[in-house]
Amino acid sequence: MTALEKIATRPFIRTGDVLAERLSGPDVLELDQLYGNRDLLGGLDILGVAGPFYAVSPWELEDGESKQYINASGYAALPFGDMPPALRGFVKDYLQSSRAVGLPQQSASPWRAALGANLVKLLTSVLPSHADSQVFFSSSGTEAVEGALKFAKAWRPKAKHFISFSGGYHGKTYGSLSVTPNSEYQDVFRPLVPGAVTSPYGDLEALRTLIRRLGPDKVVAVIVEPIQGEAGVRMPPPGFLSGLSALCREHGIVVIADEIQTGLGRTGHWFESAARGMDPDIITLAKPLGGGMSAVGATIVRAKIFQKMLSGLSSKRHSNTFGGNALAMAIGLKSLELLIDQDLPTRSRELGMQGLAWLRQLQHLYPELIQDVRGQGLLLAMQFHPVVGAKLPGALDGAMHEATVLLAVRGLHQSGVMANMSLSNKRTVRFTPALDIPQHTYEELLERVEHFCEAYPRAGKLLSATPPMTLLKLGRLALK
Numbered sequence: 140m141t142a143l144e145k146i147a148t149r150p151f152i153r154t155g156d157v158l159a160e161r162l163s164g165p166d167v168l169e170l171d172q173l174y175g176n177r178d179l180l181g182g183l184d185i186l187g188v189a190g191p192f193y194a195v196s197p198w199e200l201e202d203g204e205s206k207q208y209i210n211a212s213g214y215a216a217l218p219f220g221d222m223p224p225a226l227r228g229f230v231k232d233y234l235q236s237s238r239a240v241g242l243p244q245q246s247a248s249p250w251r252a253a254l255g256a257n258l259v260k261l262l263t264s265v266l267p268s269h270a271d272s273q274v275f276f277s278s279s280g281t282e283a284v285e286g287a288l289k290f291a292k293a294w295r296p297k298a299k300h301f302i303s304f305s306g307g308y309h310g311k312t313y314g315s316l317s318v319t320p321n322s323e324y325q326d327v328f329r330p331l332v333p334g335a336v337t338s339p340y341g342d343l344e345a346l347r348t349l350i351r352r353l354g355p356d357k358v359v360a361v362i363v364e365p366i367q368g369e370a371g372v373r374m375p376p377p378g379f380l381s382g383l384s385a386l387c388r389e390h391g392i393v394v395i396a397d398e399i400q401t402g403l404g405r406t407g408h409w410f411e412s413a414a415r416g417m418d419p420d421i422i423t424l425a426k427p428l429g430g431g432m433s434a435v436g437a438t439i440v441r442a443k444i445f446q447k448m449l450s451g452l453s454s455k456r457h458s459n460t461f462g463g464n465a466l467a468m469a470i471g472l473k474s475l476e477l478l479i480d481q482d483l484p485t486r487s488r489e490l491g492m493q494g495l496a497w498l499r500q501l502q503h504l505y506p507e508l509i510q511d512v513r514g515q516g517l518l519l520a521m522q523f524h525p526v527v528g529a530k531l532p533g534a535l536d537g538a539m540h541e542a543t544v545l546l547a548v549r550g551l552h553q554s555g556v557m558a559n560m561s562l563s564n565k566r567t568v569r570f571t572p573a574l575d576i577p578q579h580t581y582e583e584l585l586e587r588v589e590h591f592c593e594a595y596p597r598a599g600k601l602l603s604a605t606p607p608m609t610l611l612k613l614g615r616l617a618l619k
């Protein structure tokens with residue numbers, strides 16, 4: 140049957156069928172592969188981690204065979220896990236009662252107004268200099284970064300360089316990709332936005348030298364993650380961020396703190412940049428602001444910089460259709476309320492200390508499996524030794540690193556743990572459980588990680604215990 144014939148014979152899929160889970164797991168996977176990112180889902184399927192999964196509680200998922208997993212994945216975007224009752228109940232109320240315009244592009248909106256006001260209030264509690272800051276809303280992290288880069292450029296129109304850091308991750312649309320120095324993501328798309336330059340993360344002297352070489356007047360902005368997430372939770376050395384902030388201030392260079400992964404409690408603070416002595420001009424937020432239910436990006440900008448780009452007749456110079464929509468803003472407002480009411484940054488900090496100590500102990504017990512553990516709050520990382528001890532030539536070596544993380548994710552999955560890969564560090568998994576995960580579920584999670592270590596006490600075992608057919612299929616996919 141041709142693709143067209145297949146489509147013609149398939150009935151229109153109705154919402155009721157999806158709601159009632161009448162599409163079987165294999166059907167979901169097949170359709171999603173057919174019409175979505177086929178090779179990504181194909182790879183996950185080979186590893187046995189493709190799902191679909193359904194929430195049995197906010198912190199636990201189950202697959203088609205009713206096997207349950209504790210969710211430590213979600214790429215730091217699930218502050219309350221999946222389908223949290225408090226947010227679900229609120230959305231019901233919203234749908235029933237709110238009369239606010241859904242897409243308030245040409246009018247004021249109570250939900251957007253409330254969320255913007257609260258974000259600035261929260262920020263000023265740690266950085267009083269932001270009292271008159273303004274917020275631009277969007278629908279993803281990468282879009283929040285695009286906004287930040289444009290605000291900065293409009294503020295310093297004669298300058299042309301954006302400095303970002305090795306290992307940094309800021310998103311995959313053209314602007315944010317240009318400041319994400321990862322050749323895997325960048326190379327096919329060159330030329331990128333001109334003027335992006337990379338400096339080694341954590342090296343203040345190198346930054347100083349680079350700014351001097353480029354000419355301070357020629358640098359638009361420096362963009363930095365207070366803790367690098369996708370790089371596998373890389374911590375900045377003491378003094379790096381505060382020094383960066385002071386250096387840029389000296390030259391009038393805009394400082395952008397990308398808090399999309401670290402912000403709003405994940406690392407144990409509302410704003411990690413502020414906790415580490417920065418006073419950034421622009422802060423980007425996204426992931427947790429949507430409460431795991433909606434897409435909310437926010438770019439918080441000092442008033443003078445905001446006004447330069449969006450002033451008078453130019454106030455439409457940067458805009459979007461869906462940013463600030465009422466449902467997303469309402470969910471954002473409720474998410475912020477839940478984070479504040481439960482003081483989740485403090486909880487994250489405490490659980491993080493317990494988790495890091497546990498992982499350190501595992502590293503001590505399994506030194507041939509675990510090379511390093513890092514983390515702060517509920518942003519925890521475990522880095523593995525390569526699955527092949529010897530260094531392999533060129534691309535093969537890269538593939539071995541990739542295989543390491545894939546097989547580790549597979550092994551953890553078999554132990555009942557969903558973990559994140561790290562996009563820019565191929566031998567590291569990250570654990571980012573919900574900030575409100577119950578204590579006993581968290582301890583169960585750590586125990587399951589321990590069971591995984593017992594099952595794979597050496598990195599090589601991740602490879603030797605994988606069925607040859609699985610490896611063959613993975614190899615075929617990698618060579619495509």
Ligand SMILES: Cc1ncc(COP(=O)(O)O)c(C=O)c1O
Pocket residue numbers: 214279280281282284308309310311364368369397398399400401425426
């Ligand atoms: C620090 C940081 N910036 C930007 C992004 C991009 O966000 P999104 O995937 O919502 O576009 C991410 C996503 O992982 C991130 O961690």
